[in-house]
Amino acid sequence: MGCGNSKISSSNIVILGVIQIMIGIYHVLMWYFLLLLYMGQIKGVFGSYEPLTYKMGTALWGLTFIISGAFTIKAANYQSRYMLVCALSLNILCIIVTIIAASLTIVELAHFRSVSYKNYGQAKLGREVSRILLFSYPLEFGIALTYSICSCSHLGRRQESNLESVTEVMSNSF
Numbered sequence: 001m002g003c004g005n006s007k008i009s010s011s012n013i014v015i016l017g018v019i020q021i022m023i024g025i026y027h028v029l030m031w032y033f034l035l036l037l038y039m040g041q042i043k044g045v046f047g048s049y050e051p052l053t054y055k056m057g058t059a060l061w062g063l064t065f066i067i068s069g070a071f072t073i074k075a076a077n078y079q080s081r082y083m084l085v086c087a088l089s090l091n092i093l094c095i096i097v098t099i100i101a102a103s104l105t106i107v108e109l110a111h112f113r114s115v116s117y118k119n120y121g122q123a124k125l126g127r128e129v130s131r132i133l134l135f136s137y138p139l140e141f142g143i144a145l146t147y148s149i150c151s152c153s154h155l156g157r158r159q160e161s162n163l164e165s166v167t168e169v170m171s172n173s174f
Contacts, residue, residue, distance in 0.1 A: 008150055013076035016143050020069030020094070023140050027062025030129055034059065037126055041119045051108045051126065058101045059133060065140055068094045072147055081155070088151045094144040102137040105130050 034054055053059065068090035075087035108130055 010076040010079070013147065013150075014073050016147055017069040017072035017076065020065050020072060020140065020143055022069075023136055023143075024062040024065030024067075024069060026136065027059045027065065027133065030133055031057060031059030031062070034126055034129055037122050037129075041122055051130065053101070053104050053108050053130060053133075054126070056104065058104055061097050061101055064090070064094055064097050068144065075151070084151050084155055088148055088155070091144040091148045091151070095141060095148065098137050098141045098144065102134060102141075105134045105137070109134070 038050060038054055068087070071083070071087040071090050075083040109127060
């Protein structure tokens with residue numbers, strides 16, 4: 001599998017897949033942490049803090065990173081056209097999910113409703129977790145984009161070589 005004129009080995013692709021899986025597990029665990037954090041809030045005078053990303057389960061979208069990483073590893077080990085297209089599709093889905101999740105996190109961090117004094121600490125900690133998750137989105141975006149570009153290039157070259165071989169066979173038969 002290669003990008004442009006350079007070659008990326010299958011072991012490097014496996015490493016990209018493993019990093020995607022680790023990021024996905026991290027996001028799922030952070031969502032679980034936020035679940036425990038926000039479920040433990042005490043109803044106060046101003047209500048409880050339920051941010052947009054928590055309501056939508058944005059960190060739980062890390063499951064797409066895990067699935068995409070697994071397909072990326074599988075595609076690196078078994079380079080069939082079907083596996084490459086599946087891994088490419090899932091990585092494009094990861095790019096879209098990353099952009100949406102980062103946008104929602106930025107909107108959440110830009111707007112802060114006041115909460116009761118008892119829940120302020122939990123809300124502040126939840127916002128810090130959202131900030132930390134915001135820093136991991138560019139990493140996932142970069143990994144998914146890198147794999148997508150490389151697999152598109154590889155699929156394009158593979159198709160061109162198939163077309164050339166058919167042309168050569170037809171010209172040799174005449």
